[in-house]
Amino acid sequence: MTAAIELNGVSKWFGDFQALNSVSLSVAQGDKVVICGPSGSGKSTAIRCVNRLEKHEEGIIRVDGIKLDDTTVSQVRQEVGMVFQQFNLFPHLSVLNNLTLGPIRARGLSKTEAQDRAMAYLERVHIPEQAGKYPKQLSGGQQQRVAIARSLCMEPKILLFDEPTSALDPEMISEVLEVMVELADSGMTMIVVTHEMGFARKVADTMVFMDQGQIVETADPETFFGQPRTERCQRFLKQILQH
Amino acid sequence: MNKNVNRVLLIVAVGLFLSGCGQGWGWYVVDPSTKSGWINLKFLMSGFWYTILLSFVSLLIAIPIGLLVALPGFSKNPFLRGFNRTYVELIRALPVLVAILWIHYGLPTLFPSIDLTVFWSGVIALSICETAFLAEIFRAGIQSIPKGQTEAAQSISLSYFDRMYYVILPQALRRILPAIGNQFVYMLKMSSLVSVIGMGELVRKANELAVTEYRALEIYSVLVLEYLVLILVVSAGVRWLEKKLGADESQ
Ligand SMILES: Nc1ncnc2c1ncn2[C@@H]1O[C@H](COP(=O)(O)OP(=O)(O)OP(=O)(O)O)[C@@H](O)[C@H]1O
Ligand SMILES: [Mg+2]
Numbered sequence: 001m002t003a004a005i006e007l008n009g010v011s012k013w014f015g016d017f018q019a020l021n022s023v024s025l026s027v028a029q030g031d032k033v034v035i036c037g038p039s040g041s042g043k044s045t046a047i048r049c050v051n052r053l054e055k056h057e058e059g060i061i062r063v064d065g066i067k068l069d070d071t072t073v074s075q076v077r078q079e080v081g082m083v084f085q086q087f088n089l090f091p092h093l094s095v096l097n098n099l100t101l102g103p104i105r106a107r108g109l110s111k112t113e114a115q116d117r118a119m120a121y122l123e124r125v126h127i128p129e130q131a132g133k134y135p136k137q138l139s140g141g142q143q144q145r146v147a148i149a150r151s152l153c154m155e156p157k158i159l160l161f162d163e164p165t166s167a168l169d170p171e172m173i174s175e176v177l178e179v180m181v182e183l184a185d186s187g188m189t190m191i192v193v194t195h196e197m198g199f200a201r202k203v204a205d206t207m208v209f210m211d212q213g214q215i216v217e218t219a220d221p222e223t224f225f226g227q228p229r230t231e232r233c234q235r236f237l238k239q240i241l242q243h
Numbered sequence: 244m245n246k247n248v249n250r251v252l253l254i255v256a257v258g259l260f261l262s263g264c265g266q267g268w269g270w271y272v273v274d275p276s277t278k279s280g281w282i283n284l285k286f287l288m289s290g291f292w293y294t295i296l297l298s299f300v301s302l303l304i305a306i307p308i309g310l311l312v313a314l315p316g317f318s319k320n321p322f323l324r325g326f327n328r329t330y331v332e333l334i335r336a337l338p339v340l341v342a343i344l345w346i347h348y349g350l351p352t353l354f355p356s357i358d359l360t361v362f363w364s365g366v367i368a369l370s371i372c373e374t375a376f377l378a379e380i381f382r383a384g385i386q387s388i389p390k391g392q393t394e395a396a397q398s399i400s401l402s403y404f405d406r407m408y409y410v411i412l413p414q415a416l417r418r419i420l421p422a423i424g425n426q427f428v429y430m431l432k433m434s435s436l437v438s439v440i441g442m443g444e445l446v447r448k449a450n451e452l453a454v455t456e457y458r459a460l461e462i463y464s465v466l467v468l469e470y471l472v473l474i475l476v477v478s479a480g481v482r483w484l485e486k487k488l489g490a491d492e493s494q
Binding site: 053151 | 389391392394395396397398399400401402405409410413414417
């Protein structure tokens with residue numbers, strides 16, 4: 001079976017600064033990968049390269065077998081959804097219209113089809129009653145769940161999450177994580193950048209630790225949390241598990 | 244020539260009046276209770292139509308062009324960005340009056356077959372000069388929308404056109420509406436320059452009346468009032484529109 005995502009020797013520079021240094025990672029269909037690491041280690045850059053919000057400069061990225069380059073961007077983006085730390089909902093559109101815009105414009109669904117689909121995914125994130133509201137009338141947790149539903153409406157094969165709970169008040173984190181756990185259980189392929197280690201233990205098939213633009217350690221959660229190999233990873237885990 | 248002499252004499256008369264040696268005000272020229280006053284007043288106010296039409300049509304034409312000039316400014320292609328910068332710098336350096344004269348008196352020499360009316364010469368000149376300012380306004384407006392909006396739109400596979408049309412521009416337009424309103428006010432004032440090629444807008448009407456009635460002070464005072472009222476009304480309209488759009492967003 002082709003891997004859902006394959007990164008092979010991927011490097012990326014911002015000017016002189018190397019943000020990714022020969023990153024290689026393979027994610028099988030249905031796998032859940034959790035990426036952690038200190039700030040500035042390149043976690044966001046790595047997953048943003050997967051749907052080409054950033055352009056990698058060396059190496060090869062394959063998404064569902066498709067080699068990512070300028071000519072295949074739109075094909076790849078059809079397969080990949082992304083959830084952002086800051087939600088990035090469209091503030092001028094109602095929740096329902098946030099959800100139907102992509103399916104109507106990029107998937108060619110009719111308005112009623114798109115609305116039916118939107119309502120179905122709003123049920124899945126447990127807020128169908130918010131369909132008519134505008135983003136700023138919702139709590140942070142609700143907004144992030146709308147953002148997840150917006151990605152799901154495109155029916156992607158792969159979902160990328162970039163610190164989806166970091167911008168949330170503590171009491172709202174669990175409602176978002178709960179939705180993500182349900183998604184994981186449904187068999188979605190997911191790459192999640194997060195420091196929520198409870199979530200990681202629960203859903204991750206593979207843990208990835210990044211530092212200074214490199215993947216320093218890759219392991220199953222048990223090994224990762226039980227016997228981290230590298231000293232850098234041990235230090236990092238000690239730091240974040242203290243909280 | 245005769246007209247100019249008259250005008251100079253009028254200005255001298257006003258000067259004399261202001262220095263306390265004149266005959267005082269003569270509001271009778273525009274007194275609506277007398278028949279001739281009422282006719283004069285109607286004549287002055289008949290300029291409103293073209294002042295508004297010139298400004299409105301020019302702005303309407305300039306808006307899409309301004310947007311089309313602004314968009315290449317965000318391109319990764321240095322040639323397109325260069326086009327945007329060059330256009331803005333060049334057009335911004337062109338005075339409106341010079342554009343009006345060049346288009347109305349110069350252009351027909353190049354293209355004898357096209358016969359531009361005074362109105363369309365004015366519209367073309369005003370809208371060309373306006374595009375540079377609007378391009379800059381659009382650029383600032385689009386730039387003010389957080390990058391995350393574009394990224395979210397890209398991640399749900401929206402095309403460049405859809406991203407602009409459904410996500411970025413509706414938000415940007417809301418933010419730049421006050422600036423566009425300002426530009427409309429500016430256009431209302433700039434349109435007075437089209438009077439030099441004979442467009443019958445507010446200033447032209449006032450000039451014509453002033454040279455026949457010899458009451459520059461009163462007539463130009465009415466002109467000042469006319470612009471004041473027009474611009475106050477337009478400003479109120481823009482504020483109303485802003486509030487309406489703002490309310491939409493927050494509901
Ligand atoms: N657009 C950019 N221009 C220049 N440098 C950038 C840009 N984006 C990221 N960087 C730099 O690249 C490095 C990696 O950034 P990245 O956002 O991937 O880190 P991260 O691991 O996601 O960190 P965080 O936990 O803070 O989100 C950082 O040093 C950052 O300053
Ligand atoms: Mg990050």
